[in-house]
Amino acid sequence: MATIRLNGELRELDIEPEMPLLWVLRDELGMTGTNFGCGIGNCGACTVHVDGNALRSCVTPVSAVEGRDITTIEGLAQVAGGANDLSPVQQAWIDYQVPQCGYCQSGMIMAASALLARNPSPTDEEIDAGITNICRCGSYPRVRKAIRALASA
Amino acid sequence: MSKIVTKPKLSRRKFLLVSAVAGGGVLIGYAATRPSRHRLANDTLASGGDRFVTSWIRLQPDNRVTIYVPHAEMGQGVHTSLAMMAADELDAAWELVDVEQAPATDLFANEAVVAGFGEELLPEFLMGLVNFAALPAAQIVNIQITGGSSSVRYTGENSMRVAGAAARQMLLECAAERWSVAAGECATESSHVIHSASGRSIAYGELADDAARLEPPANPVLKDRSQFNIMGRAISRRDIPAKVDGSAPYGIDAHSEDMLYAALRLAPVFGARLASVNAEEALAQRGVRKVVELEDGYAVVADNYWRAKQALQLVEAEFAPTENDSVSSAVLAERFDRALAESNGSRDFESGDADTALEDAQDVFEASYRVPYLAHAAMEPMNCTVHIQGDRADLWTSTQDALGIKSRVARVAGLSEDNVTFHNSYLGGGFGRRLPFTWNVIDHATLVAMEFDVPVKTILTREEDMRQDYYRPAVHSNFKAAFDAEGRVTAWHNRFTGPIQVPGAAHIPYGIPNQSIRVVDVETHVPIASWRSVDHSQQTFFIESFIDEIAHRRGINPYQLRMELLQDHPRHRNVLQVAAESAGYGSGLPEGRALGIAVQESFGSIAAQVAEVSIGGDGRPVVHKVTCAMDCGWVVNPDTAEAQIESGIIFGLTAALYGAITIEDGRVVQGNFPDYEMLRMADSPEIVVHLVESGNALGGLGEPATPPVAAAVANAIYILTGQRVRELPIGDRDFSIDQSLAGNV
Numbered sequence: 001m002a003t004i005r006l007n008g009e010l011r012e013l014d015i016e017p018e019m020p021l022l023w024v025l026r027d028e029l030g031m032t033g034t035n036f037g038c039g040i041g042n043c044g045a046c047t048v049h050v051d052g053n054a055l056r057s058c059v060t061p062v063s064a065v066e067g068r069d070i071t072t073i074e075g076l077a078q079v080a081g082g083a084n085d086l087s088p089v090q091q092a093w094i095d096y097q098v099p100q101c102g103y104c105q106s107g108m109i110m111a112a113s114a115l116l117a118r119n120p121s122p123t124d125e126e127i128d129a130g131i132t133n134i135c136r137c138g139s140y141p142r143v144r145k146a147i148r149a150l151a152s153a
Numbered sequence: 154m155s156k157i158v159t160k161p162k163l164s165r166r167k168f169l170l171v172s173a174v175a176g177g178g179v180l181i182g183y184a185a186t187r188p189s190r191h192r193l194a195n196d197t198l199a200s201g202g203d204r205f206v207t208s209w210i211r212l213q214p215d216n217r218v219t220i221y222v223p224h225a226e227m228g229q230g231v232h233t234s235l236a237m238m239a240a241d242e243l244d245a246a247w248e249l250v251d252v253e254q255a256p257a258t259d260l261f262a263n264e265a266v267v268a269g270f271g272e273e274l275l276p277e278f279l280m281g282l283v284n285f286a287a288l289p290a291a292q293i294v295n296i297q298i299t300g301g302s303s304s305v306r307y308t309g310e311n312s313m314r315v316a317g318a319a320a321r322q323m324l325l326e327c328a329a330e331r332w333s334v335a336a337g338e339c340a341t342e343s344s345h346v347i348h349s350a351s352g353r354s355i356a357y358g359e360l361a362d363d364a365a366r367l368e369p370p371a372n373p374v375l376k377d378r379s380q381f382n383i384m385g386r387a388i389s390r391r392d393i394p395a396k397v398d399g400s401a402p403y404g405i406d407a408h409s410e411d412m413l414y415a416a417l418r419l420a421p422v423f424g425a426r427l428a429s430v431n432a433e434e435a436l437a438q439r440g441v442r443k444v445v446e447l448e449d450g451y452a453v454v455a456d457n458y459w460r461a462k463q464a465l466q467l468v469e470a471e472f473a474p475t476e477n478d479s480v481s482s483a484v485l486a487e488r489f490d491r492a493l494a495e496s497n498g499s500r501d502f503e504s505g506d507a508d509t510a511l512e513d514a515q516d517v518f519e520a521s522y523r524v525p526y527l528a529h530a531a532m533e534p535m536n537c538t539v540h541i542q543g544d545r546a547d548l549w550t551s552t553q554d555a556l557g558i559k560s561r562v563a564r565v566a567g568l569s570e571d572n573v574t575f576h577n578s579y580l581g582g583g584f585g586r587r588l589p590f591t592w593n594v595i596d597h598a599t600l601v602a603m604e605f606d607v608p609v610k611t612i613l614t615r616e617e618d619m620r621q622d623y624y625r626p627a628v629h630s631n632f633k634a635a636f637d638a639e640g641r642v643t644a645w646h647n648r649f650t651g652p653i654q655v656p657g658a659a660h661i662p663y664g665i666p667n668q669s670i671r672v673v674d675v676e677t678h679v680p681i682a683s684w685r686s687v688d689h690s691q692q693t694f695f696i697e698s699f700i701d702e703i704a705h706r707r708g709i710n711p712y713q714l715r716m717e718l719l720q721d722h723p724r725h726r727n728v729l730q731v732a733a734e735s736a737g738y739g740s741g742l743p744e745g746r747a748l749g750i751a752v753q754e755s756f757g758s759i760a761a762q763v764a765e766v767s768i769g770g771d772g773r774p775v776v777h778k779v780t781c782a783m784d785c786g787w788v789v790n791p792d793t794a795e796a797q798i799e800s801g802i803i804f805g806l807t808a809a810l811y812g813a814i815t816i817e818d819g820r821v822v823q824g825n826f827p828d829y830e831m832l833r834m835a836d837s838p839e840i841v842v843h844l845v846e847s848g849n850a851l852g853g854l855g856e857p858a859t860p861p862v863a864a865a866v867a868n869a870i871y872i873l874t875g876q877r878v879r880e881l882p883i884g885d886r887d888f889s890i891d892q893s894l895a896g897n898v
Contacts, residue, residue: 015457030410035403035533037533038826073399090397090398101582102579133834143834
């Protein structure tokens with residue numbers, strides 16, 4: 001059994017402690033906003049927040065996050081205080097028309113949100129270092145523009 | 154579509170269909186017939202009698218409009234662009250427009266795609282399908298493909314706009330009749346018909362039922378560009394809101410409580426057969442339901458994908474040996490070179506007499522290039538969910554070809570196509586991997602699902618996705634150029650390995666009098682398919698590098714040489730000039746930087762790119778900026794157009810800098826992103842886009858930005874270092890600058 005606090009709600013699950021959080025979310029809970037890209041923590045499509053920090057859920061065993069606050073893309077607006085609205089990062093992603101296929105963007109938005117939370121005005125170098133997610137459609141110029149806009153807001 | 158009361162009758166020669174809708178409203182469809190009475194359709198459709206519906210517009214009494222788009226959304230913004238084209242002709246208020254993807258039924262089969270390609274050169278991925286045109290009249294073609302940068306330029310131009318214009322004209326006539334005024338006195342605006350003389354105005358929705366009783370017009374008149382209200386504007390994409398809150402459904406997101414999950418391992422050597430399996434340990438694991446043996450692999454099915462994937466590693470299996478078990482990239486490279494040495498190949502393009510020009514030349518210059526296999530590596534790994542219940546099946550998968558997939562699953566499962574329901578979703582990247590004839594995951598998922606009566610979701614691990622792809626072909630290409638005594642280029646001689654996937658990609662726009670371009674087909678066991686821009690990505694690297702070499706050989710500025718040899722190609726010259734001026738070509742650059750240039754026409758658009766490059770402290774090239782001028786005729790949505798160009802450049806740059814799939818022991822070496830690296834934020838250059846509207850026919854945009862960038866970067870590296878890149882990827886090659894070698898331009 002594992003108990004996790006997910007988007008503010010306690011969830012009790014009958015699963016192996018080593019099951020990666022990604023598959024708990026997707027297959028056990030049917031929350032498909034967090035995506036499977038590489039399975040080795042490299043591409044970032046599965047990025048979620050754990051206690052506010054960006055974490056790659058495909059290599060994070062559920063036992064490592066028990067008792068900690070987990071936020072997924074589905075809960076981001078709420079946690080950011082936006083209730084039913086969008087978080088500022090999500091809104092900027094619409095304003096700058098960032099996503100293309102969009103598959104990596106849940107992870108990209110989670111990574112950008114965590115970066116901006118700890119560093120509200122990142123330099124270009126800090127954006128480079130903070131956003132290591134892969135976007136095969138090449139949305140990087142727009143991700144950068146959106147983060148810059150949020151940084152100067 | 155279940156709300157249609159009167160089934161539209163598709164009679165020969167009728168290309169517009171009108172039908173009432175339950176609860177009020179009207180449905181207007183466009184069916185391309187051959188021949189058609191419509192001038193646009195006549196222009197593009199070949200003779201024959203088949204018919205294909207490609208667009209539907211539904212108008213409701215509350216004045217909302219639903220536009221059904223027959224193409225898949227994979228990030229190119231096509232749902233929005235195609236709806237814009239219909240809505241503009243309809244004079245609809247954009248905020249009243251809803252966009253839905255058309256269901257995968259024959260009624261939406263996409264004839265316009267084939268017709269459009271028939272006029273230029275049909276890419277191989279459609280070859281098998283266009284033969285369907287030879288089928289008996291009235292048999293409806295199963296084509297609903299999204300590919301070849303075709304959606305906007307063919308479906309949009311030939312179908313969406315016509316349907317919108319017809320609907321507008323009918324509504325205008327309905328209002329005129331109601332007001333007893335001449336239709337010519339009425340106008341349309343913002344989903345209303347207006348009669349200025351009397352100050353009257355009526356919402357389209359109120360006219361919907363009347364319109365349902367009208368015969369559609371024979372020749373709806375399309376707008377002139379000056380009349381556009383929606384096209385040409387940077388309109389926000391309709392698919393984006395769902396892509397920022399996690400709700401956008403991809404094929405891989407199909408989910409149900411009783412779902413099972415399959416992890417698949419296929420023969421590592423392409424074509425090998427499964428010989429033996431010991432699944433005892435895997436079957437003992439928690440949640441594992443079954444190990445399914447297939448001809449060329451096996452699947453572990455469990456109640457959670459991770460459990461399936463973990464247990465997959467516990468299966469002991471052997472594959473039968475094949476004649477390719479010792480094939481490596483080095484073996485293939487030798488095979489390619491030998492083929493080029495031994496065969497003169499078959500004709501691709503010939504003009505003048507290149508052999509004689511080479512014999513008579515004052516100087517002959519030769520260079521050989523090669524590029525490796527590439528995987529697609531879409532971010533959404535290949536997957537397919539199938540639920541078989543008796544003689545019916547439900548199907549979820551991200552695909553560029555819904556109808557083809559549906560028919561394939563029906564065939565594999567032995568079901569009637571009519572009993573297979575395809576559920577639309579967004580694609581987590583396509584790039585050619587999700588086109589027809591790349592069936593491996595679809596077939597396997599169907600076979601596995603046949604063992605169960607609950608939905609089974611088969612997902613390839615990233616490693617399997619990379620090792621079981623259909624790859625961009627590796628190509629070797631040998632060139633010779635002849636110069637006369639005055640230094641003029643008199644011959645272009647090119648022999649490259651095939652097969653050709655897109656005829657014409659190796660042809661050149663340059664005014665060189667004697668040309669001999671021939672292809673030598675080489676068989677390998679490595680499966681190949683379309684990869685974003687298809688042959689253009691390899692051929693443009695070769696052509697635009699070699700023309701650059703010719704310029705340096707002659708001591709002429711590469712930009713200048715191109716301009717001289719493009720006298721007959723004003724559109725090429727124009728984009729070259731726009732890109733060069735914008736990038737600061739010929740003016741002062743920061744110390745240690747150089748500009749490389751390349752130009753290519755593909756899919757009806759012409760792209761010129763200038764790469765600004767320096768060599769970093771580690772000896773590796775740093776691409777600071779890519780400037781692109783793109784002539785795609787005219788632009789439907791400037792913002793999605795720019796996004797596609799940014800995307801194409803980064804896709805091409807990833808391949809140029811990092812991309813290589815190599816073969817050892819008959820199998821693909823690379824398995825995941827560390828060894829098949831992608832461009833990331835830190836390496837992503839600034840991108841400057843100029844949309845050049847020449848007013849020519851619409852060109853594609855999903856692919857044409859990909860081809861030129863590799864040569865543009867390689868050409869800049871030569872200027873910086875005097876070292877010529879003749880093999881991709883550039884990879885870890887050390888270009889530490891030796892000034893004595895640096896080029897003189």
